[in-house]
Every structure is written in C-alpha cells, then in structure tokens.
Amino acid sequence: MLFCKIGGWSEGFDPFYGAPVILIVLADKAVPTYRYDGSLVLGNLMNAAESLGVSSVWIHRAKEEFEVEFGKKILAGLGIEGDYEGIGHCALGYAEEPAKIPVARKENYVYYIR
Secondary structure (H helix, E strand, C coil): HHHHHHHHHCCCCCCCCCCCCCEEEEEECCCCHHHHHHHHHHHHHHHHHHHCEEEEEEEECCHHHHHHHHHHHHHHHCCCCCCCCEEEEEEEECCCCCCCCCCCCCCCCCCCCC
C-alpha cells in the first residue's frame, strides 16, 4: 500500500485503524490561507463527528500521498483538477473502547499581556 510506504510502515499495517470511512481534505494552493482553511475543515469534521457519537482521528500524510503519480491519478479519476494539496485524512468510525479520561489541565496557564 502506498500509504504504508509514505509513512514508513511495513506492509499489512493499517494506518487508518480499520475505520469504515475516510474523508480526505484537499485545499487549493492558490488560496493564501489554504493550509489553515483545510486544517479548520478537519477540526470541524472531527467536532461534528464527536457531536454525533462518532469517533475520529486526523491522519497525516495526505500531502505526500497526492504529490506522487498514484495520488494524482486518484484525483484525476474523480475529476478534481487544479493545484491542490492534501491537508489530511479524517478517519471516522465507532471506537472499540471508551475514550480515556482527559489529563487534568494545568492551573494558572494563562498569560496576560498588558
């Protein structure tokens, strides 16, 4: 699998954690803020999934995936034309176990500039 090669993982490793749905966020490089915009899209996808009880994880390597010929062929096959960069993959599914309890926040971790 190309993705394993890009990530440096051995064949047979599933970098998508067996998720039944993978959403890929691409952004038009002609837009000056494309990386920020694409990152916000991924964050909003993850927040929306959580609000529906669906687990999600942001998986990197989309940039590398769509820079190579294999990835470019995927985009062409979908009719996606232009100078796009892969921002990330959003894996969606139901977790096998409950989420871990968050670590306590640091106290007084706010700085004020006057």
